[in-house]
Amino acid sequence: MSGEKKAKARVEQVRGKVKETLGRALGDERKTAEGRTERSKGDARQAKEKIKDVFRR
Helix, strand or coil, X not given: CHHHHHHHHXXXXXXXXXXXXXXXXXXXXXXXXXXXXXXXXXXXHHHHHHHHHHHHC
16 A cells, blocks of 8 residues: 555656646746645655655564
8 A cells, every 4th residue: 555655646746747847838837836736745745655664664
């Protein structure tokens, strides 16, 4: 289960980075902000999973 959540976090990070880059290229501030938000969510999810791994050992 943890592997699934880690993969979901990684997908969220990549999707956010793509949105952010696309928003910058097009000059769309809203898309850039959405990308940053999505990437941050992925970062937080990944950090949570790493912390859980530390306490499992």
